[in-house]
Amino acid sequence: MSIFPDLCAVKLETTLTALELFERCQSEAYALFLDSASTTHEDAHYDFIFRAPECVIRSKNEQLTVSANSIAQLPKAPTHAAQMFDYAEQLMALTGHYNGPEHLPFQGGFAGAVGYDFGRCLEVIPEFNRDEYNSSDAVLAYYCEAVIFDKKRDEVWLVAPEQALKTQKAYWEQSLPPDSNTPFKLVSAWRSNMSEAEYHTKFNAVQAYLLSGDAYQINLAQRYQASYQGCEWAAYKKLRASNNAPFSAFMRTPESAILSVSPERFLSTTSAGEVQTKPIKGTRPRYEDNARDAASKQALLNSEKDRAENLMIVDLLRNDLSKNCEPGSVKTPKLFAIESFPAVHHLVSTITGQLKAGGSALGLFKGAFPGGSITGAPKIRAMQIIEELEPNRRGIYCGSIGYFSQHGQSDSSITIRTLLAENGQLYCWAGGGLVADSKADEEYQETKDKVSRILPVLTS
Numbered sequence: 309m310s311i312f313p314d315l316c317a318v319k320l321e322t323t324l325t326a327l328e329l330f331e332r333c334q335s336e337a338y339a340l341f342l343d344s345a346s347t348t349h350e351d352a353h354y355d356f357i358f359r360a361p362e363c364v365i366r367s368k369n370e371q372l373t374v375s376a377n378s379i380a381q382l383p384k385a386p387t388h389a390a391q392m393f394d395y396a397e398q399l400m401a402l403t404g405h406y407n408g409p410e411h412l413p414f415q416g417g418f419a420g421a422v423g424y425d426f427g428r429c430l431e432v433i434p435e436f437n438r439d440e441y442n443s444s445d446a447v448l449a450y451y452c453e454a455v456i457f458d459k460k461r462d463e464v465w466l467v468a469p470e471q472a473l474k475t476q477k478a479y480w481e482q483s484l485p486p487d488s489n490t491p492f493k494l495v496s497a498w499r500s501n502m503s504e505a506e507y508h509t510k511f512n513a514v515q516a517y518l519l520s521g522d523a524y525q526i527n528l529a530q531r532y533q534a535s536y537q538g539c540e541w542a543a544y545k546k547l548r549a550s551n552n553a554p555f556s557a558f559m560r561t562p563e564s565a566i567l568s569v570s571p572e573r574f575l576s577t578t579s580a581g582e583v584q585t586k587p588i589k590g591t592r593p594r595y596e597d598n599a600r601d602a603a604s605k606q607a608l609l610n611s612e613k614d615r616a617e618n619l620m621i622v623d624l625l626r627n628d629l630s631k632n633c634e635p636g637s638v639k640t641p642k643l644f645a646i647e648s649f650p651a652v653h654h655l656v657s658t659i660t661g662q663l664k665a666g667g668s669a670l671g672l673f674k675g676a677f678p679g680g681s682i683t684g685a686p687k688i689r690a691m692q693i694i695e696e697l698e699p700n701r702r703g704i705y706c707g708s709i710g711y712f713s714q715h716g717q718s719d720s721s722i723t724i725r726t727l728l729a730e731n732g733q734l735y736c737w738a739g740g741g742l743v744a745d746s747k748a749d750e751e752y753q754e755t756k757d758k759v760s761r762i763l764p765v766l767t768s
Contacts, residue, residue: 310404311382312362313452313469315416317408320464320480326355326457327545331484333359334541334560338449340419341558342711342719344459349554349647351573351586355457356711358419361449363399367392368444370429389445390429393674396448396712400670403714404452404469412465413719414454418670419711421559421566421723422446424702427678431688437701442563442730446707455480489539492546494734496535498763501699504752510697511748517693518744525620526684526693529739530755531700532763540565540729543766547727550761551650555721557709564730566704569762571649572656572722574679574708575672579716581663583633583672587621587681588722589741590614590655593757594648605646605653614655615644617743622657624680624687631675633661651761669718673708679722682706684741704728705737725762736762 322329326343333339339359344352363376367389374385374395383402385395396418406415426446427433453476456465468476502510507530514526536543544558544567551569559566573586592608595601608614622640629638642658663672683706684690694702705728710720728735738755 309402311402312404312416312450313471314404315406315408315452315467316470316473317412317465317467318473318477320455320466320477322464322481324484326357326455327548328484329455329480330357330558331487332480333357334558336360337560337562338364338447339560340449342419342709343548343556343558344554345548345556345569346552346554352554353458353460354413355459356414356419357455358449358451358453358711360453361451363450365392365396365448366444367426367429367446369439388429389426392429392446392448393670397668397670399450400712400714406714407470408467409465412456412467413717414456414467414711414713415715416452416467417711417713418448418450420446420448421704421707421709422448422677423704423707424678424682426707427691430674430677431691433691434695436695437699439701441701441703441728443561443703443728447561489542490537492536492538492540492542494534494536494767498532498534498767501531501533507752508748511742511751513697514693514742515744518742523684523686523689523693525617525741525743526690527682527706527739527741528694528751529698529702529705529737532736532738532759534734535732536729536734537732540567543567543729546765547762550765551725553649553725557721559709564728566709566726566728568709568721568723568726570721570723570725571647571654572681572724574710574720574722575669575676576719577663577669577672577716581667581716583629583661583663585625585629585659585676586656587618587625587659587679588654588656589618589621589681591740591754591757592653593760594651594653605648608653608655609644609646613743613745617741618644618655618657620685620743621681621741622659624685625659625676628676628680629659629661629672632664632667632672634664637662652757669712669716673712673718673720677708678706679708681741682722682724682739702737703735725758727762734766
């Protein structure tokens with residue numbers, strides 16, 4: 309039995325880029341753009357446009373709500389948000405038949421955004437900070453319609469319900485309407501939720517926890533906030549042009565907009581159950597002077613502290629993947645590779661595995677969320693300390709955005725370099741993993757380096 313329509317796929321005839329084509333629907337609730345904005349990064353393969361979901365599952369304050377458009381009857385939904393991914397799995401089994409090219413990475417399924425604070429549903433975390441955001445803690449929407457840009461094959465595909473294929477093809481191939489968006493501008497200066505002196509105080513508190521054995525790495529972040537006016541999509545386009553990040557994304561919800569220029573993959577799966585995660589841990593700034601930039605890159609590669617920090621997270625993620633992967637299948641084919649982005653150099657490792665028989669991308673995601681690269685280790689204790697020391701909740705920051713296709717393929721980001729826009733306020737975060745030999749001045753400067761292509765870009 310299926311409750312979602314049968315799907316098929318057809319090539320689109322368009323000369324527009326994915327960025328240009330998303331203009332058509334960017335103002336719609338639950339319009340989602342997964343944007344591999346880089347032209348050179350090895351993971352920049354596909355761009356996805358999702359719109360008009362059949363149903364939406366939302367989590368807020370550990371409560372689950374489900375809404376649907378034209379579906380006559382959905383299975384009864386649980387009320388507690390901890391079961392969100394289990395319910396999505398149940399609905400995924402009711403997907404209609406797909407009749408299209410097997411190589412397409414999305415063939416109907418879920419996509420959306422899961423904020424860091426959804427982790428409260430999965431682990432026991434104290435509540436020192438109030439929930440000040442209108443946005444849901446997590447949104448998973450079931451999409452039967454998607455436009456897929458295959459950048460390596462230079463093809464554009466439309467996945468849509470069979471009975472609506474001609475209509476939707478005509479929708480995407482018609483000329484674009486004139487841009488009527490209000491120009492974006494900040495109407496206040498950026499302000500942080502902690503001064504440099506306060507950051508040092510919290511840094512010292514982290515060091516005390518590390519030295520007492522509570523944890524061996526803790527991620528500490530500060531949040532920037534500014535007032536704004538105008539169209540959030542216009543702001544995203546400015547950020548995208550300056551960052552070229554391979555896991556960029558824009559999502560519109562009824563309450564907010566998410567603008568992400570993330571460089572980091574969280575989890576990917578193939579239809580054959582092959583798993584990959586690519587944690588980032590270790591950062592150095594970029595410089596316009598080539599010699600200075602090369603020296604910065606080499607310093608990162610040679611840093612024992614950064615390599616040790618990266619290895620801690622590799623161990624944590626190997627453990628997280630092992631919950632849902634075949635015994636002995638979890639490997640680390642790349643350790644301490646350098647990936648360079650417009651603002652910073654990063655130290656990136658690659659971990660792979662094979663899903664257990666009967667396992668799923670949704671189950672894997674639930675078992676590993678939130679990503680260890682943005683919590684610290686051990687994960688739960690690090691999250692408890694983060695809640696104690698950071699003055700505000702993280703919202704979408706350090707969560708994830710991605711898709712889960714019904715045939716098993718998936719991909720998701722870690723939402724670093726990510727902003728939340730709601731009620732005329734723009735929030736942006738920057739943090740880093742602290743270990744016993746970290747130095748406060750260097751770590752504070754690293755948070756500045758990470759937003760050096762974000763805050764000034766939107767200020768100008």
